[in-house]
Amino acid sequence: MAKKKRKKWMKPRHRLVRNLLAAILGPIARARYGIRIEKFKEQGKRPYLILYNHQTAFDQFFVGLAFRGPVYYIASEDLFSKGFLSSIIRYLVAPIPILKQTTDVSAVMTTLRVAREGATITLAPEGNRTFSGRTEYIKESVAPLVRALKMPVAIYRLEGGYGVQPRWSDCVRRGKMRGYVSEVIEPEEYRAMTDDELYARICTALENDEGCVDGEYRHKNAAEYVERAVYVCPHCGLSRFDSHGDTVKCLTCGAEVRYLPTKELQGVDRPFPFRFMTEWYRYQCDFVSRLDLTPYGETPIYEDKARFSEVEIYRRKHLIAKEATLAIYGDRYEVRTPAGTQILPFDRVRTATVLGKNKLNLYFEDKLYQFKGDKRFNAIKYVNLYYHAINEKEGKQEHEFLGL
Numbered sequence: 001m002a003k004k005k006r007k008k009w010m011k012p013r014h015r016l017v018r019n020l021l022a023a024i025l026g027p028i029a030r031a032r033y034g035i036r037i038e039k040f041k042e043q044g045k046r047p048y049l050i051l052y053n054h055q056t057a058f059d060q061f062f063v064g065l066a067f068r069g070p071v072y073y074i075a076s077e078d079l080f081s082k083g084f085l086s087s088i089i090r091y092l093v094a095p096i097p098i099l100k101q102t103t104d105v106s107a108v109m110t111t112l113r114v115a116r117e118g119a120t121i122t123l124a125p126e127g128n129r130t131f132s133g134r135t136e137y138i139k140e141s142v143a144p145l146v147r148a149l150k151m152p153v154a155i156y157r158l159e160g161g162y163g164v165q166p167r168w169s170d171c172v173r174r175g176k177m178r179g180y181v182s183e184v185i186e187p188e189e190y191r192a193m194t195d196d197e198l199y200a201r202i203c204t205a206l207e208n209d210e211g212c213v214d215g216e217y218r219h220k221n222a223a224e225y226v227e228r229a230v231y232v233c234p235h236c237g238l239s240r241f242d243s244h245g246d247t248v249k250c251l252t253c254g255a256e257v258r259y260l261p262t263k264e265l266q267g268v269d270r271p272f273p274f275r276f277m278t279e280w281y282r283y284q285c286d287f288v289s290r291l292d293l294t295p296y297g298e299t300p301i302y303e304d305k306a307r308f309s310e311v312e313i314y315r316r317k318h319l320i321a322k323e324a325t326l327a328i329y330g331d332r333y334e335v336r337t338p339a340g341t342q343i344l345p346f347d348r349v350r351t352a353t354v355l356g357k358n359k360l361n362l363y364f365e366d367k368l369y370q371f372k373g374d375k376r377f378n379a380i381k382y383v384n385l386y387y388h389a390i391n392e393k394e395g396k397q398e399h400e401f402l403g404l
Contacts, residue, residue, distance in 0.1 A: 009094060009114045014070035017092045025061050032172055033058060033164050037065045038180035040154065047115070048184075049151040050122035051142070053206045054129045055161025055177075062179040063122050063156055072114050074098050074107065074123045076355065080314040096121070097314055099363075108145065115149045122156075125202065128354070128404050131229040131380065132281035133162040133210035133263065135203075136404050143199040146190060153185040155205040162210040163217035163263055166277075167357060168229040170375075173261075175217035211278030216261040222246040223259035226277075228358045231302075231381045232284040234273050238291075238301065242376070285402055288384045293330030293392070300334070302381055303327035306371040308335060311361070313368055326360075326371050328382050331389060333362065335369075344369075347393075352386045352403060354379045380404065 029035055033056065050071065052063055064071050075095040080086045089095065096114060098107035114121060123145075126136040146153055160177030183205060190198045226248045227241035236253040243249070247268060249256045256268035265272055265280065274280040293301075308324035309317040321337040328334075333344040350363040360371040360379035371379070383403035391400045 008117055009072070009110075010070070010117045010119050011094065013092075014072075014094060018064060018070045021061070022065055026065055029058060029061055029065065033062075033161075033177055034175055035062060035160075035164075035177045035179055037062055038178070040066050040181045042181075042184070043068055047118050047120045047151060048154040049115075049146060049149050050120065050154045050156050051202060051206065052122065052124055052156035053135050053158055053208050054124040054126050055158045055208075056129070056165040058165075059124070059129075059158060059161070060122070062158065066156065066179060066181065067120060067154075069120065072096055072119045072121050074111060074121065076127075083316040086314075099313070108148070111145070112148060115151060121149070121151070125206065129167040130162055130210075131167050131404065132278045133166070133276065134278045134281075135207050135209070137401055138199075138203050138206065140195070140199050142202055143195040146185075146198060146202070147195070150187055152187060153190070153202075154181050155183045155185070155202075156180070157182045157206070157208065159208060160210070160214065163215065166226075166229075168225050168227075169221075170225060170357075171219045171221050173217035173219040173222065176215055209278060210263065211276035213262045213264065217263065218261045220245060222261065223248045223257075225357070225375060226259065227376050228378050229277070229380060230280060230284060231378050232287045234280070234283060235270075237287070240378075285384070288388050288402060289391070289400065291385075291388060293385075293389055296330035298329075300327040300329055301385060304373050304377055306360070306373040306377060308337060309370045309372070311368040311370050317370065320369075324371070326373075326382070328385055333382070333386075346386060346389050349386065352383045354383055354404065 050063055052059060060073050073095045076098060079089065079095065080097045096107060096110050111121060125138045125142040128136045130136050158179050160175060164175045164177050165172045223243045223246045226243050230241060231239065233239040233250040233253060233255060235255050236250065239250050239252040241248050242251055247256050247258050255270060257272050258266040258268055260266055264275055274283065304326055305323055306326050308321040309319050311317050325336040331346055335342045344362060344364050348365055353361050355361055358373065358377045358379045360382050362369045387401060387403040
């Protein structure tokens, strides 16, 4: 019996859709984000692997506007778990699905297949938008992937995106940003490198620290929802925060901080030790990396109300409880619903990650659970504290990877 021929991933309609979206979204992107998108004039007809640093919710469109022809994005599974909407997205632009913060062999194989068809592929190696203004952790696996694809690598840098739209914020500020190809790494170049050297080259090329004054980014609600990103107060430790307008307040000690148009932080009722979010966020990670978890065997570190769902990967979500209580302890998560309490020991959780601004995904054994709290829900703490516990169990030193 003849072997069935596999359908091509690339379709003629993808080029048509790309051109249509460019005509519609280009003017919108420039007007809304104040971005200057520099076309990659040296592209020619060569397919590229595009690596970019992730700053705003619109980044993938910025990349697409800089290159000619369709670009195939490697995207997290959440995009493919929205039922009919996901089917439309697949049909129009055919992104490549990947399980976020996991080693997804099938995603690698699909990427290789698409590359063999001569497609341009794009990936944000961080796997996360920055919460602080500084490039997030990049997994070492990016170097072997680059080597396997054997494509020229275009480094696409985004600058000013954190000022215009911080991940924790719902508003887009008036300001300026820029997107451009900063360098190309040719296959003959990286063939001469070790994986460590190639990894270092990629990290250096994508590194961007917006903990600086580089312009003004104005909005009346500049600090709104910063509590999605911070949960450690430099004055009193683990805490909760509440933000309104351009200020955020610690609900434990009452300290207030103003977020200025320059991205600087200014103490309202007392001096604040950090000038930018990058510094506060780094302090938070250091604090968590040193935190003693032994007192939290019976007392939760945090607990929040959240919508509780199970995700049928690449298909849809199934609601378990409209309102569950999610709690984290020193060695486990607990999920309390009207049906009872479910215990998720850390040693049976494969990984934890944040999607979007503040959705939490827990990969528990063979299941994927998702928690969506209210607008002020902080999902980061549930990821950071989990990874700190895992790091301690594995005997890793302080300041190790905390999930983002």
